Amino acid sequence: MPPLAQNKKNRLLWFLCLAALAVFGAAMVWLHYQQLCSPGGGDDPYTSDLGQHLYFAQQGMIYSTVSLLIGPAYDIAGRIGIAVLLAVFHLAAVAVFAWGLRAALPESTRPVRLLVSLAVNLATAVWMPRGGYWYQGTVGGTIYHNTTYIMLAPFALLTMLAFYRVWPTVRGRLDLRSYAVYTVLLTVATSFKANLIFAFAPALLVLLIADFMHSCAKNLKNEILMGCSVFPGVALCFVQARVLFAAEDSGIRLIFTVPFDHHRMLWGPFNEAGVLGLARSFVFAAAVGLLLGRAAWKSFRYRFSLFTFAVSMAEALLLVESGERLYHANLWWGPFICFWAFWLESVSVFLAQCRAKAPRWRLVLCGLALVWHLASGVCFLVMLLCGVSYNVPILTYNLW
Numbered sequence: 001m002p003p004l005a006q007n008k009k010n011r012l013l014w015f016l017c018l019a020a021l022a023v024f025g026a027a028m029v030w031l032h033y034q035q036l037c038s039p040g041g042g043d044d045p046y047t048s049d050l051g052q053h054l055y056f057a058q059q060g061m062i063y064s065t066v067s068l069l070i071g072p073a074y075d076i077a078g079r080i081g082i083a084v085l086l087a088v089f090h091l092a093a094v095a096v097f098a099w100g101l102r103a104a105l106p107e108s109t110r111p112v113r114l115l116v117s118l119a120v121n122l123a124t125a126v127w128m129p130r131g132g133y134w135y136q137g138t139v140g141g142t143i144y145h146n147t148t149y150i151m152l153a154p155f156a157l158l159t160m161l162a163f164y165r166v167w168p169t170v171r172g173r174l175d176l177r178s179y180a181v182y183t184v185l186l187t188v189a190t191s192f193k194a195n196l197i198f199a200f201a202p203a204l205l206v207l208l209i210a211d212f213m214h215s216c217a218k219n220l221k222n223e224i225l226m227g228c229s230v231f232p233g234v235a236l237c238f239v240q241a242r243v244l245f246a247a248e249d250s251g252i253r254l255i256f257t258v259p260f261d262h263h264r265m266l267w268g269p270f271n272e273a274g275v276l277g278l279a280r281s282f283v284f285a286a287a288v289g290l291l292l293g294r295a296a297w298k299s300f301r302y303r304f305s306l307f308t309f310a311v312s313m314a315e316a317l318l319l320v321e322s323g324e325r326l327y328h329a330n331l332w333w334g335p336f337i338c339f340w341a342f343w344l345e346s347v348s349v350f351l352a353q354c355r356a357k358a359p360r361w362r363l364v365l366c367g368l369a370l371v372w373h374l375a376s377g378v379c380f381l382v383m384l385l386c387g388v389s390y391n392v393p394i395l396t397y398n399l400w
Helices: 003-037 050-058 065-100 110-120 147-169 176-192 195-215 220-228 231-244 272-281 283-291 300-318 330-356 360-385
Strands: 251-254 319-322
Touching: 003 050, 003 065, 003 110, 003 360, 050 065, 050 147, 065 110, 065 147, 065 176, 065 330, 110 330, 110 360, 147 176, 147 195, 147 220, 147 300, 147 330, 176 195, 176 231, 195 220, 195 231, 195 300, 195 330, 283 330, 283 360, 300 319, 300 330, 319 330, 330 360
Parallel strands: none
Antiparallel strands: 251 319
8 A cells, every 4th residue: 555545544543543442432422420419329320439439538438549549639620530530541541442452463453452442441231132131230341430450450550461471471580570560550459459360360379380390399489579560459458348347347258157038139040130240241251261262271361261261250250348338349349340351352363363364154154143142232331321320120021
């Protein structure tokens, strides 16, 4: 292609990219402003966690970096200030996701990767014709109603990408600069919300044990250093727990040891709605794993993100908060954030196999599953913007 035509194409792509990001950012500002104006409580169309988190910050309940950011944003520009701040974090998450797609789309330009990132991050659990539309029970990577998750998202994915960069150097000369960046990012991510490190630390421990056995202790020094990378984040978890679990009977326990009403647990395998929500969340990821599994399993990033997600799911299913926070289901934020990292790798495998020209029927099935997720996600976002609460139960248990 002649240079002049190439430049015109690049300018057009940048225009489309920036226009799409501007529309998305404006939609996020508008949605979050409405949520901040909502009285909350679950009955208002724009109910969310945003107002509650602002209230906690104003009352001096500091347990997250979020509390340190939304207070000044509110003082400067009121609710619109917080809405703009959250929109910036949404856009940052899209940018980080696009950066993570570089390995799958090495020849694509930055605006193309940003457009792909924006599109795939609109996905949510698939809609089924007679299943109504709902949110409770599903697992998705892009969340619109929780302040701490929105701010965690870009840093969580940056942490994973930084870890992927430093891990290959464990069996040799450890890249100390990459190690320092990864450790700082993991600590910062934990300062926003502890759910990532809850799953990441056990997954890393298993990985280190496996490397120790495989290398016959030849990498012991580097393995110890990698293990120490979680210590600052774990220390932050203890600080956060002193604020969140201040009540006498509050804490985290095995789910089998705490009496509760299963019907009030909106997530998990304790009701049919939760089971259907989980099943509908993983259509594309399952298609990639089953149809493109041979290529997927060659990638360390894919294997580790899947394992981390599995650890987070196990924690969500086996652990529960006790006391006044019993029905808050905050441990389920782990599967949300870990699935987002796994979603990146699933999309990357699919795109890489499209470039490698894998069997067409496999790509078509995976592509249809992805389009189904995207269409469902767009519908869900439009419903949110129109004032349909995210807290929508399944309207019927019929699959079709």
